[in-house]
Amino acid sequence: MTELLRIADLTVAPASLPQRLLVDGVSFAIAAGRTTCVVGESGSGKSLTALSVMGLLPGALRRASGSIQFQGKELTGYSSEQMQDIRGKRIGMIFQEPMTSLNPVLNIGFQIGESLTAHLGLTGKALKSRVDALLEQVGIPVARAGSYPDELSGGQRQRVMIAMAIACEPAMLIADEPTTALDVTVQAQILTLLAELKQRMNMGMLFITHDFGVVADIADDVAVMFRGRIVESGPVESVLGNPQHPYTKALLDCVPDAEGKKPLKPIDYDWLEETA
Amino acid sequence: MSEIILSAKGLTKTYRQRGGRFGFGTTLVKALDDVSVEVKQGTTLAVVGESGSGKSTLARCLLQLQPLDKGEVLFEGRDLAALSGSHLRAARRHLQMVFQDPFASLNPRMKVGDIVAEGLVIHRLGNADERRAKVQAMLQRVGLSAADMGKYPHEFSGGQRQRVGIARALILEPRVVVCDEPVSALDVSIQAQILLLLKELQREMGLSYLFISHDLRVVRHIADEVAVMHKGRVVERGDVASLYANPQQEYTRNLLNSIPGRHRQAS
Numbered sequence: 376m377t378e379l380l381r382i383a384d385l386t387v388a389p390a391s392l393p394q395r396l397l398v399d400g401v402s403f404a405i406a407a408g409r410t411t412c413v414v415g416e417s418g419s420g421k422s423l424t425a426l427s428v429m430g431l432l433p434g435a436l437r438r439a440s441g442s443i444q445f446q447g448k449e450l451t452g453y454s455s456e457q458m459q460d461i462r463g464k465r466i467g468m469i470f471q472e473p474m475t476s477l478n479p480v481l482n483i484g485f486q487i488g489e490s491l492t493a494h495l496g497l498t499g500k501a502l503k504s505r506v507d508a509l510l511e512q513v514g515i516p517v518a519r520a521g522s523y524p525d526e527l528s529g530g531q532r533q534r535v536m537i538a539m540a541i542a543c544e545p546a547m548l549i550a551d552e553p554t555t556a557l558d559v560t561v562q563a564q565i566l567t568l569l570a571e572l573k574q575r576m577n578m579g580m581l582f583i584t585h586d587f588g589v590v591a592d593i594a595d596d597v598a599v600m601f602r603g604r605i606v607e608s609g610p611v612e613s614v615l616g617n618p619q620h621p622y623t624k625a626l627l628d629c630v631p632d633a634e635g636k637k638p639l640k641p642i643d644y645d646w647l648e649e650t651a
Numbered sequence: 652m653s654e655i656i657l658s659a660k661g662l663t664k665t666y667r668q669r670g671g672r673f674g675f676g677t678t679l680v681k682a683l684d685d686v687s688v689e690v691k692q693g694t695t696l697a698v699v700g701e702s703g704s705g706k707s708t709l710a711r712c713l714l715q716l717q718p719l720d721k722g723e724v725l726f727e728g729r730d731l732a733a734l735s736g737s738h739l740r741a742a743r744r745h746l747q748m749v750f751q752d753p754f755a756s757l758n759p760r761m762k763v764g765d766i767v768a769e770g771l772v773i774h775r776l777g778n779a780d781e782r783r784a785k786v787q788a789m790l791q792r793v794g795l796s797a798a799d800m801g802k803y804p805h806e807f808s809g810g811q812r813q814r815v816g817i818a819r820a821l822i823l824e825p826r827v828v829v830c831d832e833p834v835s836a837l838d839v840s841i842q843a844q845i846l847l848l849l850k851e852l853q854r855e856m857g858l859s860y861l862f863i864s865h866d867l868r869v870v871r872h873i874a875d876e877v878a879v880m881h882k883g884r885v886v887e888r889g890d891v892a893s894l895y896a897n898p899q900q901e902y903t904r905n906l907l908n909s910i911p912g913r914h915r916q917a918s
Contacts, residue, residue: 416839416840417838529702558701558702558865559701559865559866559906559911560701560905561701562909563908563909563911566911585839586839586911587912588868588910588912588913589911589912590912591911591912625840626840629839629840629842629843630839630868631846631868631871631872632871633867633871633895633907633910633912633913634871635871635872635891635892635895639843639846639847639872641840642840642843
């Protein structure tokens with residue numbers, strides 16, 4: 376397996392408060408064709424980890440230390456121009472809310488084509504045929520290329536986002552809660568589509584979610600984050616089937632099961648603090 | 652035990668929606684199309700459906716927050732749709748609601764003590780001292796403290812705000828509580844706390860719930876009976892265990908099959 380991404384000892388803190396670590400010594404690696412899910416509650420640092428990789432941390436935050444290697448190259452020293460060449464071309468991105476990521480006054484065909492023109496210089500007929508092929512790949516009728524985002528359903532918008540993300544055939548895809556805003560049946564379709572594309576294109580995928588059900592469906596490997604740290608990581612079967620860390624166990628005990636067999640148990644944070 | 656406390660019969664509600672490229676022309680959307688549901692005393696009926704299925708419209712129409720086109724809502728033997736003004740207000744004391752978004756449903760300029768007490772004031776229950784004592788007891792019951800009465804909503808986390816929303820609904824000692832996605836904005840650990848709290852309070856106060864949700868895992872946990880909504884209609888209903896084990900409709904089967912993590916667990 377070719378290793379794509381290696382994050383080592385990543386630390387993120389507010390510029391004004393460097394001792395307050397929001398991401399605290401995070402390390403993991405992703406290989407081509409594998410999906411790593413980073414799972415955690417809100418504020419655990421999972422989104423900041425993803426944003427760090429893309430060099431898109433909010434202005435008030437700084438990467439305090441750590442290394443991010445992508446295809447053997449250290450990204451942390453890259454200028455913003457160099458990062459622009461990576462983002463959208465070699466690392467595709469999908470976010471939670473497709474409506475805020477799409478431009479409402481441009482049709483979807485144009486928006487999918489934008490990165491193809493910017494990164495690969497495609498224009499005219501070549502551009503159009505590539506956009507059509509992408510639409511087909513994500514399951515949107517080619518005739519809808521002229522549609523505007525408000526004419527599409529939530530699931531279709533997310534398919535457009537996926538088409539944009541994979542347009543330049545990136546080696547890696549970063550997806551931050553891409554199905555959280557979707558209905559459950561649509562979520563299932565999008566997860567299936569992402570798994571298929573990953574397989575076919577042999578992409579590595581960094582998938583951020585708060586939902587262990589989604590983790591079970593899509594992950595090869597899992598990293599559980601709690602208060603900025605990875606408390607447990609490993610193959611999905613062992614982390615979900617045989618969790619070792621008290622927080623992982625406690626978090627799994629909060630998830631209602633579809634069979635209704637398991638009693639719910641909220642997390643006792645005081646107890647956790649003592650044991651952990 | 653299985654006395655029906657709230658029943659809705661043949662509810663129909665149509666919205667006019669602006670359509671077309673520039674919003675000229677209108678289309679009619681049937682949000683509720685001949686919907687009938689029943690809530691039994693002391694139990695929970697969950698209404699599940701995807702966005703646009705009409706489940707929130709159902710909640711609002713049951714409480715008469717929105718007028719119905721057709722149908723009747725029988726609560727303790729009276730048709731709410733036929734009541735108005737002070738009669739409706741009196742009936743609503745026993746029919747309360749907990750909302751989805753604990754950030755939007757609490758007035759940011761009111762202290763939590765006043766938010767919870769407002770229902771008592773509106774229904775002219777007790778004097779100031781009695782109200783104060785009641786609010787204090789209710790806040791403690793939902794896991795907050797007396798000191799929280801003087802705080803404003805922004806000083807609380809999402810889960811704590813939802814506790815305030817529950818205290819506000821329960822202080823009037825309602826018979827039926829309509830919960831519209833009460834845990835869907837919360838982290839899973841907080842969600843578990845709130846679900847357990849709702850169950851405890853149901854036992855203690857003999858409450859009946861109508862629980863609106865899109866999350867089938869949550870519904871499996873909280874409901875006694877389930878009604879599945881799709882495009883404004885109830886497509887299937889039944890008790891929760893048998894409906895999950897043996898769904899009759901294609902739509903329900905598809906919904907249950909889409910629950911994330913189900914396949915991995917099964918295999």
